[in-house]
Amino acid sequence: MPSSREQLIIEQPDERMKLSGQVMLFEQYRLLRKTWFWVLLLSLMATAGMAYYAYYVVEPEFVASAVAVPPNKSGTPLDNLFGNIAASLKDAALGRLVGRAASENGYTRAALLMSRSVQDSLIARYDLYRHYDIPKDRPDLMYGRISDNIDIEPQNEGTIIISIYDTDPKLAQKMATDVVEIANAISRDLNRRESQPITQYVEQRYIQVKRMQDSLQLRLGAFMESTRLFAPEEQAVVISESVQKTEIEIGRQRARVKVLTEQLGADDPQVVVEKAVLTQLEDQGRKLAAGNVGVLPGVKLNSLPKSAVEYLDLKGNYEVNAKVLALLEPMYEQMKLEEARNIPVLNILDAAFVPPTKARPKRSLLIAGAFIGTFLTCYLVIAIVSYFQNFNRRYRAYVVGSVPAAPLAQPLKQSPETGSKLIEK
Known part of the structure; x- marks a missing residue:
């Protein structure tokens, strides 16, 4: 027969904590049921304000x-x-x-x-x-x-x-x-x-x-004009051949004069004529060496090496400088063109065209965001306020020395048969 005292067997030691958490959840749910109308009203008011701001204050872009x-x-x-x-x-x-x-x-x-x-x-x-x-x-x-x-x-x-x-x-x-x-x-x-x-x-x-x-x-140009030198290697070959031929002719003429002098005597008219020819050839050889006559007049044989070296130096500098100028000139002209x-x-x-419709703000997103944000914010505030109220109530009870474990919790007793904890009702 059931007695006036019911015994509830609790198998887990932390059951009181679970019951306490359920009570807090029930309290928050009770607050939500009591305040849903005001939360909805506040959300609608915030939504209306955002709609007015979006349609009448913010200029569309x-x-x-x-x-x-x-x-x-x-x-x-x-x-x-x-x-x-x-x-x-x-x-x-x-x-x-x-x-x-x-x-x-x-x-x-x-x-x-x-x-x-x-x-x-x-x-x-x-x-x-x-x-x-x-x-x-x-x-x-x-x-x-x-x-x-x-x-x-x-x-x-x-x-x-x-x-x-x-x-x-x-x-x-x-x-x-x-x-x-x-x-x-x-x-x-x-x-x-x-x-x-x-x-x-x-x-x-x-x-x-x-x-x-x-x-x-x-x-x-001035050097070439004064020395008549424009191709030292070719000119040296030509001058050398001319001088060599002249020297050969002079040698032959001397031998001829010597033979005729021994045979006919120095006063013979033929010997006199041959001596005059020899004198003319020797004079021509001297003038040729001095650069006064010949195929290349003005080119002196005795100064040809020095003149050739100077000519090659001037010509080398001229050609190198011409190559540098050939590189710099197109660069200079190109830079002037680039400027x-x-x-x-x-x-x-x-190309951009005149937009026919607005791009921002998105009024529907602003209105929906205002409603959802206000709704969630209100319930978050309610949950925080409920939690602190419950916490303050428990803290005051703890200070005075009576701390209820849970509204449904009762003093526990040890079961003699099973050894489990009992709650008497």
Whole structure:
């Protein structure tokens, strides 16, 4: 028969903790049931406020996008020229300077598009301080606003998408197109400043070599005119053959005069004639050696070695200087061409058009986020408040010395039969 005292066998020692946790959960559930109407009302009020803000306070923004691509050729003609003649310029002590400038690129196109120089150009061109109603003494606010309105997206295929957000769709379209134009102008200025030291050096070197070439040309021309020397090796062979033939003729004529003198005597008319011929040949040989007569008049046989050495020295300097000038002249002309040439760093593939619909804010997302966020926040606050109220109540009970383990818990007794803990009811 059931007695007035029920015994409940508890097999686990921490059952009281579970019961206590269930009580706390039930208390929170009770609070949720009591406050759901107010939570829903507060969420609807917050949603209505967000809807009013989204529709009547925030101006909708439009987005205009332009697609740009880099040039098909990675290097400019000046870079190609430097690459082709870098080996030759090493001999002229230019290779290190040219090679460094032609091979290194220190920035990307996306970094150029997101630079402050582009932002400053847009601010000045469209008077964005007035358009955004920002004080001119707060450039930090202006840069932050422009950074939020410009979106640069480099693609894996190599294209770059430039998106501009603005409340005016026509202004957004113009700014998206002008960003590429401004970036190209800044790139040209950077290239000009980077190549300016090389340009100045090449220009100075070109002028110096040009003057030296003119001087060597005048000296070589004057030397050739004074010495009649233009091909020392060929001229030496011709002069040597002429002198050799003259010496042979003189030797033969001397032998003939000697034989006739012994046979006919010195006063014989024939001997006198042969002596006159000998005298004429000897005089011709002396003049030929002096360079006064012959096939190459003006070339002196006795000074030919020295003149040939001087001629070869002048000619060698002239030819070497001419080769250096032949390298520098196209470089100089190409640099002048590059300074006046419009080299874009980006080309517009798809031009921006006036957007027909707004891009942001997403009003539906704002309204839904306001409702869900307010709803969850309210219940989170309720749970925290309930937890601290329960904790404070237990703490006060602990301080006064009566700490209930759980509302359903009773004093425990030891069961004599099973040894389990019993709860008396």
